[in-house]
Amino acid sequence: xxxxxxxxxxxxxxxxxxxxxxxxxxxxxxxxxxxxxxxxxxxxxxxxxxxxxxxxxxxxxxxxxxxxxxxxxxxxxxxxxxxxxxxxxxxxxxxxxxxxxxxxxxxxxxxxxxxxxxxxxxxxxxxxxxxxxxxxxxxxxxxxxxxxxxxxxxxxxxxxxxxxxxxxxxxxxxxxxxxxxxxxxxxxxxxxxxxxxxxxxxxxxxxxxxxxxxxxxxxxxxxxxxxxxxxxxxxxxxxxxxxxxxxxxxxxxxxxxxxxxxxxxxxxxxxxxxxxxxxxxxxxxxxxxxxxxxxxxxxxxxxxxxxxxxxxxxxxxxxxxxxxxxxxxxxxxxxxxxxxxxxxxxxxxxxxxxxxxxxxxxxxxxxxxxxxxxxxxxxxx
Numbered sequence: 001x002x003x004x005x006x007x008x009x010x011x012x013x014x015x016x017x018x019x020x021x022x023x024x025x026x027x028x029x030x031x032x033x034x035x036x037x038x039x040x041x042x043x044x045x046x047x048x049x050x051x052x053x054x055x056x057x058x059x060x061x062x063x064x065x066x067x068x069x070x071x072x073x074x075x076x077x078x079x080x081x082x083x084x085x086x087x088x089x090x091x092x093x094x095x096x097x098x099x100x101x102x103x104x105x106x107x108x109x110x111x112x113x114x115x116x117x118x119x120x121x122x123x124x125x126x127x128x129x130x131x132x133x134x135x136x137x138x139x140x141x142x143x144x145x146x147x148x149x150x151x152x153x154x155x156x157x158x159x160x161x162x163x164x165x166x167x168x169x170x171x172x173x174x175x176x177x178x179x180x181x182x183x184x185x186x187x188x189x190x191x192x193x194x195x196x197x198x199x200x201x202x203x204x205x206x207x208x209x210x211x212x213x214x215x216x217x218x219x220x221x222x223x224x225x226x227x228x229x230x231x232x233x234x235x236x237x238x239x240x241x242x243x244x245x246x247x248x249x250x251x252x253x254x255x256x257x258x259x260x261x262x263x264x265x266x267x268x269x270x271x272x273x274x275x276x277x278x279x280x281x282x283x284x285x286x287x288x289x290x291x292x293x294x295x296x297x298x299x300x301x302x303x304x305x306x307x308x309x310x311x312x313x314x315x316x317x318x319x320x321x322x323x324x325x326x327x328x329x330x331x332x333x334x335x336x337x338x339x340x341x342x343x344x345x346x347x348x349x350x351x352x353x354x355x356x357x358x359x360x361x362x363x364x365x366x367x368x369x370x371x372x373x374x375x376x377x378x379x380x381x
Contacts, residue, residue, distance in 0.1 A: 029236070036067070036068075036072075037072070037076070039066065039068075040062075040066075040068045040072050040073070040076060041076060043062065043066060043068065044062075044068075044073065044076065044077065047062075048077070048080065052079060052080055052081065053080060053081035053082075053083075054073070054080065054081070054082055054083060055083065056083045056085055059082060059083050059085050060085050063085065070082050070084075100128070100129070101126075101128040101129075101131050101133075101169065102128075103164060103165070103167050106125060106126055106133055106167055107125070107135070108166040108167065109133070109134065109135070109136060109137055109166065109167050109168040110135060110136035110137075111136070111137065111138075111168070112136055112137060112138035113137070113138050113139065113140040113149070113187075113306060114263070114291075114306070115138075117138040117187075118138060118151075118186065118187040118189045118192070119184075119185070119186050119187075120136070120137075120138050120185050121182055121183065121184060121185065122134035122135055122136050122137060122153075122182070122183060122185055123135040123136075123180065123181070123182055123183075124177055124178065124179050124180060124181050124182075124183055125179070126179060127175060127178070127179055130171055130172055130173070130174070130175065131169050131170070131171055131172075132153060132156075132169070132170045132171075132172055132175075133167060133168070133169055133170070134153070134168075134170065134183075134185070137161075137168050137170070137185070138185065138187050139151065139158060139161045139168065139170060139185070139187055140161065140187075140192065140195075140306055141161040141162055141163035141168050141169075142160075142161065142162065142163075143163055143304050143305075144199075144282060144303060144304040144305040145199075145202075145221070145222040145223045145224055145282070145305070146195055146198075146199050146224045146305040146306065147195055147223075147224060147225045147226065148160055148161040148162070149161055149187050149188060149191065149192055149195075150187075150188045150191060151185065151186045151187040151188045152185065152186045153170060153172060153177070153183050153185050154176050154177045154183040154184060154185075155174075155176040156172035156173060156174055156175060156176045156177070157172060157173040157174075158170050158171070158172055159171045159172060159173055191226055192306065193308075194226045194337065194338070194339065195224055195225070195226060195305075195306065196305075196306040196307050196308050197308055197313065197314050197315070197336045197337045198224040198225070198226075198228070198229040198335075198336055198339075199224045199229070199303075199305040199306060199307055200261065200295075200307045200308050200311070200313070200314050200336075201229055201251075201314050201317050201334065201336035201337075202222050202224060202229050202231050203293065203295060203299045203301060203303070203307075204251050204254045204255065204295065204298070204299070204311060204314065204317065205229075205231050205247070205251050205317065205332060205334060206219055206231060206233070206281060206299060206301075207250075207251075207254060207295065207298045207299040208247045208248075208250035208251040208254065209231070209233050209235075209247055209332070211250050212243055212246045212247045212250055213233075213235050213239070213243065213247075214235075216234075216235075216236070217233050217234060217235055218233065218234045218281065219231065219232065219233060219281040219282060220232040220233060220234050220329050222282065224305070226339075227335075227339070228320065228333055228334065228335045228339065229333070229334055229335070229336070230331055230332065230333045230334070231331070231332045231334070232325065232329055232330070232331050232332075233329070233330055233332065234328055234329055235328060235329075235330055236328055238324070239322055239330055244319055244322050244332075247319065247332070248317065248318070248319045251317045252316060252317055254295070254298055254311050255311045255312065255314045255315065255316065255317060256311075256312070257311060257312075258310055258311060258312035259295055259296050259297070259298060259310065259311045260296055260309070260310055261293065261294065261295050261296075261307055261308060261309055261310060261311065262292070262293070262294040262296065263291065263292070263293050263294075263307060264291070264292055264294075265289050265290070265291050265292075266289070266290060266292055267288060267289060267290075268285065268287070268288055268289065268290050271290055271292055271302065275292070275300045278300070278301075279292065279300055279301055279302045280301075280302055281301050282301055282302065282303055285302045285304075290302045291303060291304055293305075293307055295311060298311075313337075314336050314337060315336065315337040315338075315340070315341075316336065316337065316340045316341065317334055317335075317336050317340060318334060318335050318336075318340040318343055318344065319332055319333070319334045320333050320334060320335060320343060321333040354369075358372065
C-alpha cells in the first residue's frame with residue numbers, strides 16, 4: 001500500500017499522509033467483520049440445532065434484524081439449505097410541505113437577509129389564505145438545515161417562512177393588510193442571532209472533527225434551531241470520550257482565536273478551482289453562482305445560511321450528546337453562546353441539588369454516591 005502511494009504521490013501529495021488512516025480503516029472493518037461473523041455463528045447454532053435448513057421466516061429475521069446475509073451463512077455452513085427471500089428496500093420519501101398557492105406571474109423575491117436588515121418596508125405582492133408573498137424580504141426561510149425567522153408583517157405574526165424556487169412565502173396568523181399595500185416588517189433579531197451563532201458553530205465543529213478524527217470526516221447532515229444544533233459526520237469507528245473532549249476543546253480554540261468569517265458570492269467553477277469539492281460538505285449546490293462562507297484557514301463551505309462575522313461572537317460551544325445513528329455515521333448535538341451558558345448553569349444547579357440530597361461536598365460526592373448505591377443494592381437483595 002505504501003509503495004503504491006509513493007508511486008502516485010505526484011498526483012496527490014495527501015496519499016502518503018493517508019496510508020496510516022487507510023490501514024486503520026481496513027483493520028477496523030476486519031474487526032467488525034469478525035465480530036459480525038461471531039454473532040452469526042452464535043445465532044445460527046441456536047436456530048439450527050439438529051436442522052440442516054432455514055425457513056423463510058428465519059432467514060428474513062436473520063437478515064432484517066441482524067444484517068446476516070445468505071453469503072455469510074453459506075460461507076459458515078456450506079451444507080445448510082438457505083431459502084431465497086425478497087429483500088424489501090426501505091423507500092425514503094421526502095416529505096414536502098404542500099402549499100396551495102399559484103406562483104404564476106409572481107416575480108422573484110428580492111432577499112435582504114444577508115445584509116443584517118431586521119426592519120424594512122415591502123410591497124404585498126400576493127395573499128392566498130394565510131400565506132403572503134412580498135416583493136422583498138429580510139425573513140430568512142428554512143433552508144440549509146437552518147430554521148426560519150419569525151417576526152411581524154404589519155400587525156400579522158410571521159409563523160413560518162418557506163422558499164419555493166426563487167419566491168419566499170410567509171405564513172402569518174392573520175391577514176391585516178391587502179395586496180398592493182406597503183407594509184412595515186420586523187424580524188425577530190434575537191432569534192436570528194442565536195440561529196446564526198448555531199450555524200457558525202456547526203462549521204467550527206466540522207473543522208474540529210476533521211482535525212481530531214481525520215480529514216476523511218465528511219458532513220452527513222446538520223440542523224440548527226434556537227434550542228440547539230446538530231452535526232452528523234461520517235467516521236469509521238466509535239468516537240471515544242477523550243476524542244469528544246478534544247473536539248470540544250479544538251472548537252473553542254477556534255472560537256477564542258476571533259477569526260474573521262468571510263461571506264461572498266462566487267462562480268461555482270471558480271470556487272471549485274480555488275477550494276476543491278470540500279466546499280460541498282453541506283450538499284451540492286446546482287446554481288452557477290454559489291455563496292461561500294469562509295472561516296479563514298479553518299473551514300470553507302458553500303452555504304446558504306446566516307452567520308456571525310467572527311468566531312468570537314459564538315462565545316462558547318458545548319457538546320451535549322454524541323450518538324451513532326447509522327453504520328459509520330455519528331450525530332453530535334451541541335449548544336453555543338447563551339444556550340451553552342444556560343446548559344452549564346442547569347447542570348451546575350442539578351449538581352448542587354445532588355450534593356444537598358447526598359449531604360456531600362465537592363470532595364466526597366463520588367464516595368457518597370457509591371455508598372448510596374451499595375446500600376440500594378443490599379436493600380434490593
